[in-house]
Amino acid sequence: MCGIVGYIGKEQAAPILLDGLSRLEYRGYDSAGIAVCTAGGFLQVAKSKGRLQVLSDKIGGGEDVRGTIGIGHTRWATHGEPNDVNSHPHLSQDEKIAVIHNGIIENYVEIKEFLIAEGVRFVSETDTEVVAQLLAFYYNECGDFFEAVGRVLRRIEGAYALGMMCADHPDMIITARKDAPLLLGFGDGANYIASDATALLPYTRDVVYMEDGEIAVLTRESITIYNAMQQVIEKEHSHIDWEVSAAEKGGYAHFMFKEIMEQPEALRKAISPRLRGGRIVFDDVSLTARQLRHIERIYIVACGSSYHVGMVGKYNLERLMRKSVEVCLASEFRYSDPLVDDKTLVIVISQSGETLDTMAALREAKSLGARVLSIVNVVGSSIARESDDVLYTYAGPEIAVATTKAYSTQLAVLNMLGLYFADMLGSVSKEEYEAIVKGLEALPTQVEETLASCEDIQKFAASYFNHDSVFFIGRNLDYTLGLEGSLKLKEISYIHSEAYASGELKHGTISLIEQGTLVIALGTYGALFDKAMSNVVEVKSRGADVLALTTQSHRAEMEKTVENVLVVPDTHPVLQPSLGVVPLQLFAYYVALHRGCDIDKPRNLAKSVTVE
Numbered sequence: 001m002c003g004i005v006g007y008i009g010k011e012q013a014a015p016i017l018l019d020g021l022s023r024l025e026y027r028g029y030d031s032a033g034i035a036v037c038t039a040g041g042f043l044q045v046a047k048s049k050g051r052l053q054v055l056s057d058k059i060g061g062g063e064d065v066r067g068t069i070g071i072g073h074t075r076w077a078t079h080g081e082p083n084d085v086n087s088h089p090h091l092s093q094d095e096k097i098a099v100i101h102n103g104i105i106e107n108y109v110e111i112k113e114f115l116i117a118e119g120v121r122f123v124s125e126t127d128t129e130v131v132a133q134l135l136a137f138y139y140n141e142c143g144d145f146f147e148a149v150g151r152v153l154r155r156i157e158g159a160y161a162l163g164m165m166c167a168d169h170p171d172m173i174i175t176a177r178k179d180a181p182l183l184l185g186f187g188d189g190a191n192y193i194a195s196d197a198t199a200l201l202p203y204t205r206d207v208v209y210m211e212d213g214e215i216a217v218l219t220r221e222s223i224t225i226y227n228a229m230q231q232v233i234e235k236e237h238s239h240i241d242w243e244v245s246a247a248e249k250g251g252y253a254h255f256m257f258k259e260i261m262e263q264p265e266a267l268r269k270a271i272s273p274r275l276r277g278g279r280i281v282f283d284d285v286s287l288t289a290r291q292l293r294h295i296e297r298i299y300i301v302a303c304g305s306s307y308h309v310g311m312v313g314k315y316n317l318e319r320l321m322r323k324s325v326e327v328c329l330a331s332e333f334r335y336s337d338p339l340v341d342d343k344t345l346v347i348v349i350s351q352s353g354e355t356l357d358t359m360a361a362l363r364e365a366k367s368l369g370a371r372v373l374s375i376v377n378v379v380g381s382s383i384a385r386e387s388d389d390v391l392y393t394y395a396g397p398e399i400a401v402a403t404t405k406a407y408s409t410q411l412a413v414l415n416m417l418g419l420y421f422a423d424m425l426g427s428v429s430k431e432e433y434e435a436i437v438k439g440l441e442a443l444p445t446q447v448e449e450t451l452a453s454c455e456d457i458q459k460f461a462a463s464y465f466n467h468d469s470v471f472f473i474g475r476n477l478d479y480t481l482g483l484e485g486s487l488k489l490k491e492i493s494y495i496h497s498e499a500y501a502s503g504e505l506k507h508g509t510i511s512l513i514e515q516g517t518l519v520i521a522l523g524t525y526g527a528l529f530d531k532a533m534s535n536v537v538e539v540k541s542r543g544a545d546v547l548a549l550t551t552q553s554h555r556a557e558m559e560k561t562v563e564n565v566l567v568v569p570d571t572h573p574v575l576q577p578s579l580g581v582v583p584l585q586l587f588a589y590y591v592a593l594h595r596g597c598d599i600d601k602p603r604n605l606a607k608s609v610t611v612e
């Protein structure tokens with residue numbers, strides 16, 4: 001979704017803004033722009049539809065726009081088509097105010113009508129231009145930039161992270177947030193704003209996350225933060241410890257491939273600190289055994305791949321804890337009148353920690369009295385900040401839109417949590433506890449082994465990339481694995497793909513299987529292997545071209561029926577999807593590569609979905 005960067009300091013602003021925006025490209029966008037305030041108090045704006053490079057070329061890499069204070073934006077069109085005019089920054093009619101905005105101003109029509117009646121001429125179709133024009137209107141009324149911002153914020157409704165400049169104040173950026181991510185970066189003689197810490201990695205690690213209703217005034221020397229009542233407040237600073245290189249490709253052709261390859265290391269970081277002397281230790285969970293016993297209902301709430309992690313979690317947590325677990329899509333949860341009260345634990349899963357649907361579900365759950373525990377990758381993100389307990393996944397920055405290492409670390413942490421809770425409740429035997437812990441210890445190395453044997457996957461991708469429809473089938477945990485394999489494939493290769501619980505085939509889907517249909521049969525769940533095989537035979541006898549995935553111990557059995565077989569090492573059943581997902585990620589990657597797709601930035605998708 002949209003990205004925001006702002007800089008005020010002693011260097012030329014434009015190259016810093018372009019660099020910051022380039023670090024936000026992964027979020028997805030369709031146009032980009034910057035506004036720089038010149039020493040003479042003149043707002044110079046450059047913007048273009050398309051890739052950031054187009055904008056950069058237009059302004060000589062930033063050289064043609066001179067000034068040491070500026071704001072920049074990558075736009076994901078919501079109101080008005082992607083074009084030069086609709087891209088941000090937006091200027092007021094008198095060209096005194098420049099605004100960048102993430103989010104949606106819900107009452108923009110009413111405000112626009114009001115301003116038009118006051119003689120204001122609009123040039124774009126966006127909701128954001130309304131903010132720029134309204135700010136200029138109030139500024140002309142009161143002559144005070146800060147006061148005018150306050151008036152605007154009291155008038156607008158909706159979600160926003162705003163960066164605002166005024167030509168009369170060439171030494172100030174004002175920023176404000178409500179329901180859209182925004183952070184402040186503290187530098188030496190320079191200060192920053194950004195929608196995402198990744199943008200600031202080369203410049204500062206010292207940040208403050210803004211909360212809803214807060215406003216900040218940045219000068220070169222200081223940042224003053226105000227609450228919604230416009231009282232000055234002090235806020236805790238956070239340190240970003242991500243390496244700059246973690247957000248760069250480092251010789252890989254694609255971030256997705258790099259992130260797939262980073263999984264062993266990411267898993268080590270997620271698992272090792274929480275395993276001590278053969279026991280799972282969660283210093284970051286404050287929920288006590290007494291409180292856990294009091295919990296009557298558990299929900300797991302998330303979107304996309306994080307939801308698929310939740311699907312695996314449902315099977316595993318129920319198995320280990322002997323408690324019923326509901327998995328809910330965040331976008332459905334809050335509109336489904338969920339059965340949530342103070343005896344409910346809601347486990348929220350999100351890589352970005354900013355997904356709007358998930359955030360809204362979290363707030364709904366809290367308002368109904370639930371306790372919220374989140375599994376989040378981005379430290380300090382909104383979901384992390386609003387949860388009662390947070391378990392970070394420590395996967396480092398994930399840039400590719402298609403999640404891989406975040407999925408794997410979320411899954412590892414959720415499985416560990418299930419085992420930790422099961423131990424608290426006394427619902428897991430000592431033997432099973434120890435077997436899973438052993439499996440967790442071995443997992444990063446087993447993922448490494450799986451990654452090292454990927455030649456077959458390339459070969460299969462080369463022979464299957466021309467299919468236009470694929471079915472993933474599997475039972476129990478293999479069904480949940482299929483959901484993720486299918487999403488990976490469709491989102492980056494644009495091949496129609498669906499995941500079915502194998503037992504459901506005969507209830508409808510099997511009518512779609514004909515000569516040559518590609519079926520990816522998942523047979524890694526040992527307990528139901530024979531049943532999975534019956535379904536393989538079933539689809540084969542209708543002409544399906546089957547590619548199978550199984551474990552070492554079932555390889556020989558699978559090869560009796562299926563010619564093309566991918567194999568992963570054996571582990572404890574609850575951890576098997578953590579290995580099974582790796583070949584599916586690689587398969588999707590290589591298929592997309594053969595099809596010439598824009599792997600890291602698939603069409604119509606954004607990394608962090610901050611609109612409903």
Ligand code: M6R
Nearest residue numbers: 304305306350351352355402403
């Ligand atoms: O940041 P989140 O984990 O909350 O994101 C949820 C989904 O948007 C995300 O998993 C999406 O489905 C990915 N593109 C899948 O690869």
